[in-house]
Amino acid sequence: MDGLFYDMNNQLIYTVTQINNYSADLLKKELSNVWVSGEISSLKKYPSGFAYLTLKDSISELSCISNHEVISNIEVGMEVTINGSIDIYTIKGNYQFRINNVFLKGKGNLWLKYNKLKDKLSKEGLFDMKYKKKLPSLPQNIGIITSKEGSVLSDIRNIVNRRSPYVSLFVMDTKVSGKNAVTSICESIKNFNELKYIDVIIIARGGGSIEDLSVFNEEKLVREIFKLNTPVISAIGHETDFTLCDFVSDLRASTPSEAAQLCCISTRELLEKICYDFDKIISKIQYSINNKQENLSRIDLVINKKLEKNMIINKQERVEFFLNLIQKRIIDKKNFLLSLIKSNEKVFKKYDDYKIKKLGYSIIKKNNTIITDIDKLNKNDNIEIDMYNGYVNAKIKELNKHEK
Amino acid sequence: MKNKKEPQNFEDALKELEELSEMIQDDSTSLDQMLEIFERGSYLSKYCKNKLANVDEKISILIKKNENIEKKELK
Numbered sequence: 001m002d003g004l005f006y007d008m009n010n011q012l013i014y015t016v017t018q019i020n021n022y023s024a025d026l027l028k029k030e031l032s033n034v035w036v037s038g039e040i041s042s043l044k045k046y047p048s049g050f051a052y053l054t055l056k057d058s059i060s061e062l063s064c065i066s067n068h069e070v071i072s073n074i075e076v077g078m079e080v081t082i083n084g085s086i087d088i089y090t091i092k093g094n095y096q097f098r099i100n101n102v103f104l105k106g107k108g109n110l111w112l113k114y115n116k117l118k119d120k121l122s123k124e125g126l127f128d129m130k131y132k133k134k135l136p137s138l139p140q141n142i143g144i145i146t147s148k149e150g151s152v153l154s155d156i157r158n159i160v161n162r163r164s165p166y167v168s169l170f171v172m173d174t175k176v177s178g179k180n181a182v183t184s185i186c187e188s189i190k191n192f193n194e195l196k197y198i199d200v201i202i203i204a205r206g207g208g209s210i211e212d213l214s215v216f217n218e219e220k221l222v223r224e225i226f227k228l229n230t231p232v233i234s235a236i237g238h239e240t241d242f243t244l245c246d247f248v249s250d251l252r253a254s255t256p257s258e259a260a261q262l263c264c265i266s267t268r269e270l271l272e273k274i275c276y277d278f279d280k281i282i283s284k285i286q287y288s289i290n291n292k293q294e295n296l297s298r299i300d301l302v303i304n305k306k307l308e309k310n311m312i313i314n315k316q317e318r319v320e321f322f323l324n325l326i327q328k329r330i331i332d333k334k335n336f337l338l339s340l341i342k343s344n345e346k347v348f349k350k351y352d353d354y355k356i357k358k359l360g361y362s363i364i365k366k367n368n369t370i371i372t373d374i375d376k377l378n379k380n381d382n383i384e385i386d387m388y389n390g391y392v393n394a395k396i397k398e399l400n401k402h403e404k
Numbered sequence: 405m406k407n408k409k410e411p412q413n414f415e416d417a418l419k420e421l422e423e424l425s426e427m428i429q430d431d432s433t434s435l436d437q438m439l440e441i442f443e444r445g446s447y448l449s450k451y452c453k454n455k456l457a458n459v460d461e462k463i464s465i466l467i468k469k470n471e472n473i474e475k476k477e478l479k
Binding site for chain 1: 413414415418421422424425428429433438439441442445446455456463464465466467468475478
């Protein structure tokens, strides 16, 4: 409880609201789904749908609250047994009894009969969990046992059309109240049991008095439902009404609308599921491709590193190679230049000889040797006189040496 | 993929799609297998979406006549 307060002596002190809430909790826990018998001493129905009544015995009174449908057959002065829970109106601190069901004592003690039958069938095992069939995960053909007319069918249709329009409804038009109701409902159940394409059956009926709903407490009907091979949902009366059909069915819905909601998954949910599953496939593929690409680029990287290493080696080799090449070129060039110089020298020499000879100087050779000294010549020697455009063989007649 | 056939119904298709989405998570699945799963998965998800897109209300009244149950569309 929030904000509990303790005084100087460590004594717990409640606020009014706290004590009322606390009492309400305790009473709800201890006194829910209990049976009380007495006489109706006052009854007032309000347009809001609520009804207030007082139940009394020879000594005490009990304030009760209910809705119009539950007490539709009730009048002041009747001896009744009511089923329900104690509830505290915390703002006023009053307590009242919230009625779920009313059984008239005069009418053959309906509730006693109800309880006896319930015990009997329960002992036989008709309500055992082990016989409960699982609802199909995705029913598409839904069988409905209810009256073709009336709000129950349109409630179910509304829900199905809004949430799950992909579902097909099959209605077995059935009398759900009155004299022949039990026979009619049993007939519909038998018929549906032959139709293998029906995925799930809803037995539905709107709210009513306990007498109206007592059809669904008939032993014959309960046993017929138990024999069904198709999963069945009971949606009878209001949330507070419990019939034996509810116990024998595979699932109990508090209203026909809830039955429709329980058995068909909405289109939106299904689309989400489809997208979720398909996305899972796509993202896995994307992940794998990315992974493979990463592997590829990792391999690329390794190759590149190797290549780079190779290139470094190559570079060193290349530098050496070029150095050699350049050195060789330089040497070649040098040799070429040297040879060029040499050949040029010869050319120049020849050219000089020619120029000199053309000026009138001639070269005298004796035995192919150039003679520049007259002392090396004698009379009658044979000589060759080399001129710019030819040579002459001559014999020396006279030698005259210059005087110093 | 061993199961190339038309799904029996919506429920089957949805179940198969779910199985495929689980199957592909296995790291031993090859890229080729993945592409096959992708192909089948996209077929199944289209199939399911088409089924869901079928929004015509279908409600029939069943009437028992001479031991046969007849179907009558209700408007």
